[in-house]
Amino acid sequence: MPSPRRISWQGPVCGIASAVLYTLTNIALRNCVDVDAYLVSAVKAAPTVVVLGPLVGWLSIRPASNRPARNNPAPDRTSANHPSPATPSRSAFRRLPQFILASFLAQFFGNAAFQKALERIGLAASVPITLGVLIVGGAILGAVLLKEPVGRRKVIAMLTLIVAVVVLSLPDRPVNEPLNDSLSANTETIAAAEPDLPEPALPEPDLPEPIDLVVGSLWAAVSGLAYAFFGVTMRQTLQTGVPARNLMLISGVTGSVALWGFCFATLGPAAILSTSPSQWMLMVTAGCLNFSAFVAITTSLRLLPVVAVNLINASQVAMAGVAGVILFDEPITTRLAVGIALTFVGLIILARRTRAPIVITD
Template identity: 65%
Template sequence: MPNSPMWLGPACGLASAVLYTLTNIALRKCVDVDPYLVSAVKAAPTVAVLGPLLCWNRWVGSSTAATERPFEQLTALRLGRFIGASFLAQFFGNAAFQKALGYIGLAASVPITLGVLIVGGAIFGAILLGEAVSRRKIIAMITLIVAVVVLSLPETTANETTVSRSAAEILTGSLWAALSGLAYSLFGVTMRMTLQHGFRSNVLMFVSGLTGVITLWSYCAVMLGWNTISRTSPDQWLAMTAAGFLNFSAFVAITASLRLLPVVAVNLINASQVAMAAVAGVILFSEPITFRLAVGIGLTFIGLIILARRTRAPLVITD
């Protein structure tokens, strides 16, 4: 984007962080809905928006890279690999994150997922892409691992029964959040592998969304049944649909920001969603402010800042 104003890049980066936070708030409102149904509805707006757009570009003969490298030129191996990663991101990324929200809330789920996502992305990137793991990245990873452990610890209380129940809920929710981050990290690395062959991110996001729509809706139809699905309230349908459109809008904003700013700057701006999630969890959902939560969020910020400084690690994209 030549001749763009200097404020546009930071504005797009901040918009993406806000939009991702709004997405998570909408998802937090749906914790009483089956997480696979939530994920199925969330995936639909990406297909609804990108599908017609890609068809239109193809129809009018657009000269963009997305149409120069059409779907049929994706080799069976690359396509199968990316669809597999997309499936994991939908079932063990989106759905697992939704389950974590029900156990430990918004303020704790976001930093755990983000921390594991970054650590897993560095590990998978080293294994699958041969990306170097610098000393700075190792220190950041250790800091983020400590943050995840702290956030996964139960709070101490005088009531032993409460401690046991709280410990079980926190551990379960933390494991779901960690599984979500791991699935997202594998998806991000697989997407980078596919992008290296010249394919546009909007094409791959459409394939990922379509994978989610087909597999998740099929799962819901078989396991939940249409009678159960039809009992979902209009407010819940609205919140789930809003989460999907907000998530897609956040992806568009962060893509625009990456065209205008270094990845380091975008990573730092986007990390602000950790604080936004904590504030939203406390104010909107009355999630308790605890010493464990404050320390864990603080360590997450420190790890992200260490990672971002003089680091060229690509931004990890969640689905």
């Protein structure tokens, strides 16, 4: 067991680091919207394979006597339904095909769909929609597949998140639109009184088209559903004793093979090679940041209660909103402000006194 002093500072630091790293990942991905979404996702999966491949290979061939005994759980925690993580059960092999399917969906639809959402509706709206659908879908799938209880607090949080997703998916005006309406009305009155005067041009806000907002919101929802299924399937497979690092490696390999194969079949080598060096750098950076965020949040989950990690992780929504507005000039709308606020409230409600595990996107 880690010492209390270590928990006191390393747990919160790793939790905050994971939220910041995931936000930086999304910022890098937002800068890659001009690149094919599947190519971005393929490059993003590569760092996981490059880092975890040698590590898992070395751990699998080193002598068992060198493994620290403290990693073995106490005998009273081991049962037929929850075997030791150090000794995967036979059911692990039956779960692996389902996990590979979930990994394919998370990589092909989760990552790629999120990239398409960024292209359509931007960073500030994509993150809360994806996160809201992810948590609601994860709670429903957890109740169905894992028989996890759904208490009153979780139901309230889910309803709040559903309302937030609906609000974020509706078209809206900028927060200063009433002023523009008043100015427009005054302009029409002046123009009617003096028809010879040219009508002054009013600045048009850079808002997504209604079709882009609907399609982008759907892509974000698809991404959240794919991540939710991946999270629940990963928890199921972890119960069979397979280490988390092995599952992440399987997910990365599955995504790399599927996405790179799809890119070569649809784009062709010439189009892939025409990608600029700066775009390659941004995609690789996004993959490295994403893997670092996974390591940080995994460490935080080992040192802090899930409640605290969930609460820290909720800060991603605010970070994404600020980054979208400041870095990418995404418009501040009433819809966006209300949707982000509702998402944040729903995550806080979910984090308080709930034992539901946090869902980590791939």
